[in-house]
Amino acid sequence: MQQKENTRKWNVEASIAAKNTVNPIRQIVDKMNYKPNPNKPTIPLSIGDPCVYGNLKISDYVDQLLIENIKSGKFNGYPPSTGYEFARAAVAEYVQTETSKLNSKDIIIASGASGAIELAFSAILNPGDNILIPKPGFSLYECTSKSKGFGIKYYNLQSQNNFQVDLEHLKSLIDDKTKAILVNNPSNPCGIVYTKQHLQDILAVAEEYCIPIIADEIYADITFGDNVYYPMASLTETVPVLSIGGIAKRFVVPGWRLGWVAIHDRQNILTNAKIPDAIISLSQLILGSNSLIQSVLPQILDKNNKIVQDFCNDLAKTLETHSKLTIDMLSKAHGLKPVPSSGTMYQMIEIDVNAFEDIADDNEFVGKLLSEQSVFLLQGSVFQIPNFFRVVFCAPVDKLTEAYERIIEFCQIHKKK
Ligand SMILES: Cc1ncc(COP(=O)(O)O)c(C=O)c1O
Structure with missing residues (x-):
């Protein structure tokens, strides 16, 4: 038996709400064409997930x-x-x-x-x-x-x-x-x-x-x-x-x-x-x-549960130590200026783009850092503040230290002559 041809079209389209749902982080980060340096292990300090390294585990x-x-x-x-x-x-x-x-x-x-x-x-x-x-x-x-x-x-x-x-x-x-x-x-x-x-x-x-x-x-x-x-x-x-x-x-x-x-x-x-x-x-x-x-x-x-309270107090102390390390080390980097944190797991760092030979803005800083030093950061533009970057300092001290040494080296290499 011959089948009748269906001339109707599927009436399917993504909704306006879906099209209007855009996470600025994905919008900016996905556009970046930089890949980590295959010769250096990647150190992610970009996402606000304190579980990434497994060092801060609930009891x-x-x-x-x-x-x-x-x-x-x-x-x-x-x-x-x-x-x-x-x-x-x-x-x-x-x-x-x-x-x-x-x-x-x-x-x-x-x-x-x-x-x-x-x-x-x-x-x-x-x-x-x-x-x-x-x-x-x-x-x-x-x-x-x-x-x-x-x-x-x-x-x-x-x-x-x-x-x-x-x-x-x-x-x-x-x-x-x-x-x-x-x-x-x-x-x-x-x-x-x-x-x-x-x-x-x-x-x-x-x-x-x-x-x-x-x-x-x-x-x-x-x-x-x-x-x-x-x-x-x-x-x-x-x-x-x-x-x-x-x-x-x-x-x-x-x-x-x-x-x-x-x-x-x-x-x-x-x-x-x-x-x-x-x-x-x-x-x-x-x-x-x-x-x-x-x-x-x-x-x-x-709040009377000692096990949980001790965990929370230890967490805040650990993060405070990490925050100090972040400020101490990154204050030494050429062209960078941290605005010291007073809590959370985040540190904002201002980039003086005029101090660098070939870095026009925060996107380029973060992109080149990734491709040369394999350190992942989030550029300030994601948060509507260009020429800053954000560090998530949850990683263990040895990883943070290595990442900050690489950032210091990167700033030295790109310093304006
Ligand atoms: C300021 C702020 N509010 C809310 C959230 C979302 O928290 P949740 O993971 O519980 O959805 C986050 C997560 O990073 C955050 O930074």
Whole structure:
């Protein structure tokens, strides 16, 4: 029997949302045509994954808890989309402050802090609204916003002033479509922990213009020396704060994909606007986060659990040592100027391109360094700050030392004659 020819065409096309979803890191890094030098082992100091070298591993005790919970068979079903009640209660206890007490209903568990950022943005913004985000800043804020049609306006962090927020610039960006100010403290990529006073100054702007804060506090408590981390919500009675957090960095388990939104709303401003309900509705889109990882939150987040507390203290001390090494060594490199970190796992370094013979910008610095010295860094352009690069200093000391020696040699070779 003869088949009738089908004249219809497949009506399939990638969605606009997908086309608008562009991660600036991939956009810039994938365009680079540089390959590592095959004669030198590669040292990656580029991605913010503290697990790359296996030297910062969470205690076996947590692994055992997880294994027991798997074996119990109790966590194979769907948790509520907002998270198990006991897990939400554990987060509430962990993130509440003396002045802003929380309970389980104030917490929505998400798939990583990334998932929490998406929930918070989507609950507050409509397409056409805008959110103020830091420059330099973590690229997911832009990526999430563009994917959903939310406008972004970058407020400047001043590299000459410890990456403090330029408050006048921040104010100048606010219009009647501005729905939130995102504050990332401690900061990726800057590695800076803001003082209490500076956070209060930012809150004063939010209060004056009646704009809620979304505080990305994923690096909470990873601080060095005398620097103290202040949760944004602990410093205000009036400004509503959606605090984003998670276990990825503090407990060195980014693959476990667990984060949260904590709703601090002492004047019921968000509640009256039904924002908590909005976050709950949005959490139903992916039916919440992984059940097994939620099952160990009560132990991981227990501030009286000595094993976990010792791990966290040791982690901060190790990172502080790595930070000092980074600053000490890279300050000696020709043409480079570190802006000393006060927390996190990141160090920003300014490149004086005029000090080099044949390096036009940060892209070229990072590309040539890779092809000659096999050291991977991320150029500042990825974070909207050209002529800087970011170092992730989680690698063991011997690897960091070798990488920094290669960077010093590279700077010497390319020095302007
Ligand atoms: C500032 C900041 N916020 C959020 C995240 C995302 O964290 P998660 O892995 O929990 O999604 C990261 C990850 O690097 C980050 O640097």
